[in-house]
Amino acid sequence: MSEYHLLLPEQLTLSNVAEEYALLRQDIRKARNGDTIILDCGRLHLLDSAGVAMLDQFNSLCQQRELRLIEEHCSADIGKIKELFHFSAPTSKKHAPRPSFFERLGQRGYALLGHLSEGLFLISNIFYWAIVSFFNKRLRRQGEVIRQSLQIGLNALPIIGLIAFLIGFILALQSAVQLRQFGANIYVADLVAVAMVSEMGPLITAIMVAGRSGSSIAAEIATMKVSEELDALQVMGIDPLPYLMVPKFYALLLTLPLLTVLANVIGILGGMIIGVTYLNIEIIPFYHEVISVLRYKDIMIFLVKSITFSAIILFTAAYFGLKAEGGAEGVGRVTTSAVVASIFWVIVADSILGLIFYFVEPVF
């Protein structure tokens, strides 16, 4: 059994504990089980909380290595400071056994089922209140649908117009190169019109609105949830769904199809610019080609898609907004989730509707 005599410096404070701790560790590097370490505090006259933490840490280290630690020549003042700040870390807790693969799978499945049932419950609730509010004037907030429509629709006009124009422009440009080789320049009009009306117009508009308005709805609801505003509404006897969600639902149902019409028109205009300037097609033939290629079915496709996308954006924003917990961080998290989920479901719905309309002619 060996004995190591270590002399502590005059001060052990935040400014030097890191270096002193490294030195102490170095000094006991060669010590073996059962050896004695004597810490001489004789010179030490300045100690702060970091110094005490270092001594506690050194003590734990000695215990781990089964070394006997003796502190000597500590003054009364130093003793008081040590007593004040002394804290021995609890022995490491026993962790619960890690769940097995099947347990984890079951937990995931159960959680997914929970989310699904909550989502369906919320959707049915919003639908119910949307129908009831339509017939019951008292449940509607005066002017709220208009206000929300302006916020969701009017303010989004410039950005959606610009994006639609660029999409139509690029579509025409990319297809023009190919069609020109076959002398089929005029079919650029057909391609742009069908692509914009039945696919790109509704999809791009929905993605833009999900990013712009879906996020703002989710953040608004989430903020109201974490600041107990929703609880306040409930205790006043007001159901937050008809009061907050239904006007937004109506506004989305109203504005998204209108924005899509605008996106379609501007997108086709973008294509027309390429047709006129690059492919030398006259404006009138281009216009006639667009009108002739668009069928009743294409108009129905974009309408059905727009209405479906409106519902998806609203339900996703409401679902995630109502799930918010904590503070600002919780609001940020659900807002991100709402945007990602609504864009995902919009694309899924677009694919499903695309498939359905490919095989089925609308009956109405």
Added chain:
Amino acid sequence: MKEPLINATHLNGGYGQRLVLHDINLHILPNTITAILGTSGCGKTTLLKHLIGLLPPMEGTVRFLGEDLFQSDEKELNRLRNKMGVLFQNGALLNSLPVSENLAIPFEQHTNLPREMIEQLVRQKLHLVGLSSAYDLLPSQLSGGMRKRAALARAIALDPLILFADEPNAGLDPVTAKSLDQLLLSLKVRLNITVVLVTHEIISIKRIAEHVIYLHEGRILFDGSLSAALNSTIEPVQNFFTSD
């Protein structure tokens, strides 16, 4: 006589062009508990922001340890700020981080301590404020009183010379408020920390304050000991203390 820790002279302060504080002259002596009080909107929090170097004065100076806070460069100001601890009204804990990470921030940013020692210090500070069990919790999982205690633990992380507390008892029940007062008092006694409270909680002031600065419409109306404040004949001060 002891050198004051903080000295504000001819301080005019406020936000933008809006003057809130007029010709403030005060000094905070070491190892005392000073309460800055007054009715709502009198400029208490604005004064606190000037004293901790967050808001530059329109005129006048604020000196901490003899150095002008607003003449110091960023590095120097940060060195001075390390000697201050601030307990904000709502705790101002970072909600995305667990309590332990919140407390570790000052150590990670201002020291080169190894990770295990930072962990030891974090546990030590939490133990000191009676919150050992909150180590892994998120601030949103804490009650109002616990959040204040966690914020206090963060404020005293680097063993500051002075602790500023903005409305420490606001929104707390009387029992929690009393225990927080006792904690502040014990920090002053055991760690020799100077405490500056911004408050309008009369019970709390009577319980722990030694020195009182009374603000009225942005001006200091009274500056003296607690007993002198309680016996003051100045009408707003008298009204304030007789309103409980």
